[in-house]
Amino acid sequence: MIITFEGGDQAGKKTQSAMLQRKLRSAKLKVKLFSFPDYTTPIGKEIDRYLHGKRKYPAQVIHCLLAANRWERANDVIKAHEKNSVVIMNRYRESNLVYGITNGLKLDWLEKLDEGLPKSDLVIVLDVPQKESFARKKQNRDKFEKNKEFSNKISQGYRKLAKKKGWKIVNASQSKNDVHSDVMKVVTKKMRL
Structure with a gap:
């Protein structure tokens, strides 16, 4: 099973991915995190150079690079998927869709970039208001994180695609333990733990 955490910047994806990994391992499940x-x-x-203003690319190029980055690790993801009960993704294919659409690209073109990669079985969108995202990290924000209007469109894009694609939305404005509790409800229901 592949469980993917998605959401705007500073929504708590890294924190919740690690918390879920610990919880599932404590239940004696084999887990790998990417x-x-x-x-x-x-x-x-x-990609890091681009995000920190050291490179400039048209939207199509950066989204191809983001997909290529997943393809660089495709064999690792496939092996992990075969060997582990659960693979947890801190962002995966779905973020390229939301960011790409927000950058004016077509959904079907974006989806084709990842055709052939293992698909997520469960996508959890950590939904946090843009104002709170900026309060959580005020400095050293990358190219996508700096623009408040863009950040707001990303949040809206996640909500819209979540509805269309059946992704689960979790309110990430709560304490990290409350968010984890809500995440576990979604995961437990999907995995029938």
């Missing part, structure tokens, strides 16, 4: 973009790969390093 984070995307993966900045340790050659393409990931290029």
Whole structure:
């Protein structure tokens, strides 16, 4: 099973991914966690340069790079999917759809970039208001994080696609333990734990 955490910047994806990993491991399940973009790969390093203003690309190129970053790790994801009960993704294919649409790209074109990669069995969108996102991290925000209007459109995009694609929305404005509790309700229902 692949469980993916999605949401705007500073929604708590990294925190909730780690909390879910610990919880599932304590239930004696084999779990592997991935984070995307993966900045340790050659393409990931290029994405990092773009996000911090050291490179300029048209929207199509950056979204191809984001997809290519997942393809760089495809064999690792496939092996993990075969060996583990659960693979947790801190962002995955779905974020490219939301960010791409917000950047004016077509959904079907974006979906084709990841065709062939394992699909998420459960997508949990951590929904946090843009104002709170900015309060959580005030400095060192990347290109996408800096723009409040863009950030607001991302939140709206996640809600809209969640409704269309059956993704689960969790209120991420609560304490991290309350968010985790809500996440576990969604996961338990899906996995029938």
